[in-house]
Amino acid sequence: MNEREFDKIFALMQASFPESERRTYSGQKGLLTDSHYRLITETDNNNLIIAFLAAWEFPLFRFVEHIAVDPIIRGSGIGGKMMTAYMEESKKPILLEVEHPDTELAQRRIGFYERLGFYLNPFEYVQPPLQKGQDDLPLKIMSYPQLLTGEEFVLYKENLYRNVYKIKD
Incomplete structure (x- = not known):
């Protein structure tokens, strides 16, 4: 990925997520060297990035x-198509974080994933800083293709804290 492509993804991230739900520019760029981290992009007819999905595998x-x-x-369906394609290529459970369903926007976002x-x-569940x-x-975990058991939740949460959020204990 070149600098310009990363800059477009980071700009999309800034436009789409509050500061509490994203890393700094250098922190985000540093993830590109992590073998578990994957960025998938969608481009338009001019080969410009119009959407991205960032995942840990x-x-x-x-x-x-x-x-x-x-x-x-x-609202054009691109996000749903990207997510569906990602889900279809996976034989493993998929997790994501969402806000508590306290606002109309959060409820709409949860409904999209449901x-x-x-x-x-x-x-x-809380997302570490x-x-x-x-x-x-404070967030909630959504999972596909089914609800998690208590044991799965603890196991996956520990993995997220250790590998995504770099919490040692």
Whole structure:
């Protein structure tokens, strides 16, 4: 991936996620060297990046950290198509984080994933800070193709904390 492509992805990330749900520019760019991290992009007819899916792929499961579509073409179905393609190529469970269903936007986002086949798990979960000085962020875990058991949730959460969020204990 060249610098310009990464810059477009990071700009999409900034336009799509609050600061508490993304890393710094250098922190995000540093993930490109991690063998578990994968960026999938969608381009338009001019070969410009219009959407991306950022995921972590582990032996037991996959974790979609970010998916975003250029604000100009949101609602066109591109995000759903990207997610569906990612789900279809996987034989492993897929997890993602969502906000608590306290707002209309959060409820719509959860509904989007439920229509794709994801389940909202009942377990308490916080996303550790992605940048220095931030607080833990209370979120919920959604999973595909089924709800997680308590044991699976603990195992996957420990893996996320250790490998994605770099929490040692």
